Amino acid sequence: MVIFSIFRMNPEKDKGPYYKDYELNIPEGATVLDCLNLIKWTQDGTLSYRMSCRSAICGSCAVKINGHPKLACKTQVVDEIMNGEIRIEPIGNAKVLKDLVVDLDLFWQKIEDVKPWLIVDKSLKPPTPPLQKGGKGGFEEQRQSPEEFHRIDAASTCIMCASCCSDCNSWEANEKFLGPAALAKAQRFVDDSRDKGKLERIIDLSKENGMWDCTHCGECWERCPTETKPLDRIITLRTTALEMGITGNNGARHVNGFVESINKSGILNENILPIKSIGIFNIPGLLSLIPVGIRMFLKGKNPPIIHKHIDEMDDVKRIFKRFKK
Numbered sequence: 393m394v395i396f397s398i399f400r401m402n403p404e405k406d407k408g409p410y411y412k413d414y415e416l417n418i419p420e421g422a423t424v425l426d427c428l429n430l431i432k433w434t435q436d437g438t439l440s441y442r443m444s445c446r447s448a449i450c451g452s453c454a455v456k457i458n459g460h461p462k463l464a465c466k467t468q469v470v471d472e473i474m475n476g477e478i479r480i481e482p483i484g485n486a487k488v489l490k491d492l493v494v495d496l497d498l499f500w501q502k503i504e505d506v507k508p509w510l511i512v513d514k515s516l517k518p519p520t521p522p523l524q525k526g527g528k529g530g531f532e533e534q535r536q537s538p539e540e541f542h543r544i545d546a547a548s549t550c551i552m553c554a555s556c557c558s559d560c561n562s563w564e565a566n567e568k569f570l571g572p573a574a575l576a577k578a579q580r581f582v583d584d585s586r587d588k589g590k591l592e593r594i595i596d597l598s599k600e601n602g603m604w605d606c607t608h609c610g611e612c613w614e615r616c617p618t619e620t621k622p623l624d625r626i627i628t629l630r631t632t633a634l635e636m637g638i639t640g641n642n643g644a645r646h647v648n649g650f651v652e653s654i655n656k657s658g659i660l661n662e663n664i665l666p667i668k669s670i671g672i673f674n675i676p677g678l679l680s681l682i683p684v685g686i687r688m689f690l691k692g693k694n695p696p697i698i699h700k701h702i703d704e705m706d707d708v709k710r711i712f713k714r715f716k717k
């Protein structure tokens with residue numbers, strides 16, 4: 393017997409959310425989704441949740457299980473029981489429509505914002521060879537080598553479950569942030585050898601609310617049930633941006649300033665880094681730093697004015713040399 397403590401809310405009837413407990417005899421080998429189905433079919437037909445494939449492919453059954461998002465159809469109940477209980481809630485960073493069903497409009501809007509389609513080379517002359525009967529339509533076939541496909545392989549496994557976005561700290565702080573799933577989708581097209589919009593995509597993704605607004609918390613990596621692992625895809629995007637010289641933004645300047653400081657002294661120069669990140673010619677931006685600086689000074693948290701280097705600089709230089717090589 394296990395108690396399922398399930399988040400319930402019907403906005404048409406309830407004043408607010410509450411948790412309802414259901415006692416269930418767990419069949420051997422049952423997944424969390426099997427149990428939700430048993431509860432709905434045998435105890436309470438009003439319980440709402442999403443499901444479709446029951447095979448970890450469609451991404452529709454993501455719910456929070458004991459505090460973190462997981463696919464209900466991929467999660468064995470026995471692995472989740474804590475003191476005879478399991479807590480089930482809707483995924484985070486989304487408005488609850490009813491019980492475990494959330495509004496994913498914003499999630500899908502962000503996916504659309506990164507143009508999840510191939511931008512084709514218009515110079516290719518259709519139709520060679522014809523792709524449709526009668527020889528009309530279609531572009532010249534564009535093949536990929538296994539190596540080229542490998543660059544987009546991981547991102548291609550995304551099943552759009554939104555688990556990554558549920559626990560994303562940057563999304564929670566700023567709803568306009570593109571979020572891990574959309575950024576992973578963007579990397580899938582940025583690195584597609586057949587896509588002709590790479591530069592335009594990287595410029596767009598480097599803007600405010602884009603790839604540089606991720607705080608590297610790693611939650612998306614932890615929660616993703618596939619090989620997509622969005623944080624890895626975001627790091628790939630950032631590397632591409634730096635390699636392409638798209639560095640006129642706070643995020644890229646921050647990274648370059650960080651590396652420069654470590655290379656010079658072995659430690660971070662916290663007096664200079666904010667100035668480098670904001671941009672030395674960005675007067676309004678620099679002025680906006682003054683109140684923060686004063687608050688840090690008053691709390692005794694300002695870094696030493698004279699920046700020293702560490703004794704083991706030879707080791708640092710060796711690491712940089714090796715990395716470059």
Ligand code: SF4
Binds near residue numbers: 559561609610611612
């Ligand atoms: S690593 Fe970045 S994108 Fe992923 S959850 Fe954290 S802030 Fe969000």
Ligand code: SF4
Binds near residue numbers: 554556617
């Ligand atoms: S990146 Fe992973 S967690 Fe995010 S939507 Fe895709 S499959 Fe789900």
Ligand code: FES
Binds near residue numbers: 446450452466
């Ligand atoms: S029901 Fe499709 S992923 Fe779980």
